[in-house]
Amino acid sequence: MASPLPFRFDAGHPALDFLNTRAGPDDGSDLLTAAPDAVWRWLEAAGLLPERGASGAEGGAGALPLHRLLLTEALRLREAVGDALEALRSGAPLPAPRVHELARALEAGVWRRVLERPAVAGGDGDAPRVRQRAEARDVPGLLAPLADAAVSLLTTADPGRIRRCDDPRCRAWFLDTSRSGRRRWCSMARCGNRAKAARHYRRTRSSRSDAAES
Numbered sequence: 001m002a003s004p005l006p007f008r009f010d011a012g013h014p015a016l017d018f019l020n021t022r023a024g025p026d027d028g029s030d031l032l033t034a035a036p037d038a039v040w041r042w043l044e045a046a047g048l049l050p051e052r053g054a055s056g057a058e059g060g061a062g063a064l065p066l067h068r069l070l071l072t073e074a075l076r077l078r079e080a081v082g083d084a085l086e087a088l089r090s091g092a093p094l095p096a097p098r099v100h101e102l103a104r105a106l107e108a109g110v111w112r113r114v115l116e117r118p119a120v121a122g123g124d125g126d127a128p129r130v131r132q133r134a135e136a137r138d139v140p141g142l143l144a145p146l147a148d149a150a151v152s153l154l155t156t157a158d159p160g161r162i163r164r165c166d167d168p169r170c171r172a173w174f175l176d177t178s179r180s181g182r183r184r185w186c187s188m189a190r191c192g193n194r195a196k197a198a199r200h201y202r203r204t205r206s207s208r209s210d211a212a213e214s
């Protein structure tokens with residue numbers, strides 16, 4: 001079995017988790033290129049692989065041409081999503097080529113509406129509900145559910161809540177669902193604590209030099 005890749009799913013939205021596959025400026029690494037089948041593995045881990053029935057597309061490290069094409073498509077989509085969200089955050093109009101890219105990715109899937117029925121017939125289970133399901137008939141179609149998630153973020157989220165980590169070395173994306181709406185860090189465990197430790201260090205150093213001068 002392939003070794004697990006260190007994907008993060010803590011951004012609060014799958015489209016932002018997808019953007020975070022590219023590390024911050026301080027690191028520069030890219031999880032989508034960390035293994036030949038990394039995109040497939042990310043989609044699988046995120047629960048965003050479409051139904052494969054009609055696709056003829058199968059995963060596994062043996063399917064190298066598929067994975068190469070999937071990577072090319074995924075990198076295009078990631079760039080489009082990142083640019084579109086940056087525009088949204090800054091109040092600029094969405095760049096037309098990026099919208100075109102998103103539409104292309106969304107429309108590559110074959111969408112079906114299905115009725116999901118409660119688990120217990122006649123019981124008090126959940127009410128039936130309509131779900132959209134994607135099928136992939138080709139490689140670009142494999143990214144359709146992810147494109148769908150990105151489009152829904154772009155069209156429904158409060159732009160002020162789509163944030164990037166304040167740490168200039170990190171800049172990871174996250175959806176701020178805090179009550180105050182003033183969250184600064186992608187995660188307390190990563191960047192929040194690092195900033196706290198740096199602040200503490202600066203404080204103790206300045207109080208030590210004050211003491212030395214007096």
Ligand SMILES: [Zn+2]
Pocket residue numbers: 165166167170171172185186187190191
């Ligand atoms: Zn961070």
